[in-house]
Amino acid sequence: MGHESYPLSGTEDCADYRERMSCFLDGEGPDPGPPHEGCAACAAWTGPARLLQDAIRASAAGPEPDLSDRLLGAITASGPPGRPRGWHSRSTIGAAAGAAVAAIVLVGGATVLASHHARPAAQVSQVAGSSGQNPNYPGLVQSSAAYPEPDVTLTDTSNQPLNLAAVSRGHITLVYFGYTHCTDVCPTDMALDAAALSELPAPVAKDVQVVFVTADPNRDSPSVIRQWLDRFNSSFIGLTGPISVIHQAEAELDMPLSYAERGTSGNSSGDYQVVHAGYTLIFTPDGKAHLFYESTARPSQVAAALEKLAQRGFQVAS
């Protein structure tokens, strides 16, 4: 992306300093410290910026009209909600954060338990009990079983064959199954990974790779995946392949098998959603995953977990 002209007079250094200060004010970056070369204009910028932030927060807390009755009426009049085909039950599982949605669906003739946001529930050891928080890796979930990286060969975004197990060896690898047309968790999770990586010290970051496996090979060609991943981080690896191979990988990881859910709006074209697992697995350099996290994790939590892993020589257990 090119440089935009800065509204205020000042040098590139001023623009850079004020951007870093802006991030700091929002809790999205470290304190940039004193301005470059004692720049007086930048030093004088922070105070008003803070005042502006306070004023906007105050105005955003002001009263708003309550549209509940109007919205409720409009929604009720519009008929039942859209729901996926094959949806037999819709229940929240407990009140746990990231409540899972279970659905029994038929995939390839076999009945499997699929979920919009499933965890490998049977294997999960909730180390800290009901909260789901893990004292060793806050914000992440630790599995009692070690999942080996599936030995499947897919195609990367350069159209080259790439073996998932081989690419994971010797690195920390964050593996995610999703699709580029996704409007909620996939972009959130990719942005989360990109943010976590940017918080890591360079020596740790260079050992971390992110692998995105599409659950929608029908629409996600290598070039589509590349273009999409580049929005987050051009180093992210993207993989596609036959859906049978992708399902094999998902099955080996105890993930729900992904499936396309044609729209309820009667849209017969390319407009459909894909149900897929909504969590990221962390593979250590031995090619095994013990930890995973959902999009509710904060970048700082993921970064802290990765740093801790690196410090412990990639041994997960404390």
Next chain:
Amino acid sequence: MSASSDGPTRAELTAAALAAGAGDQKALRTLLTATQGPVRRFCAHMVPGEDADDLTQETFLRAWRSLGGFRGDSSVTTWLLTIARRVCIEAVGRAARRPRANGFPATPNSQAMAPDPSAAQDLGDLINRLDPDRREAFVLTQIIGLSYAETAAVAETELGTVRSRVARARAQLLEWLASADDPGQKNPPATGTDPPVGPTNHP
């Protein structure tokens, strides 16, 4: 997450969304009460020329129709804002007749003229005069209270772009406010990435 933090937690909102989809009217009301604010504020800032209530209603109707596609992710608000964004882009496109594939078209009131800060009713007025891309990032982070990562997801852009857009919006507002305090330096020229748009029938 939201600027008003007294409402239900993310997990409770997720549960409410799922229960609402299963026909629970009470959960639906909880969901609407808790999420209409961010949706309406976003719509009001992104399409100042249209009735924010109408845009909010359209957003919730679309969300209702695609509730089955909501993946049980806890960020119900982010999901709703993604839908609101599409509703708003279409609304601006209708008004300005310049739809853009992946973002907000420039609106006349944001770029065509340098605002007179002393004429602005309040801060909200000034915010509405920002370049649409910057305004979007600024509203999502400062008024709705999303993180930069969530904002990047909603705005379909990169984290670095969000950082720069928020900073530039902030700097632009400060410049306008400073010039309002200093009568000798009124109406600074507006600068931005998009060229000014010509006159349109936008209200």
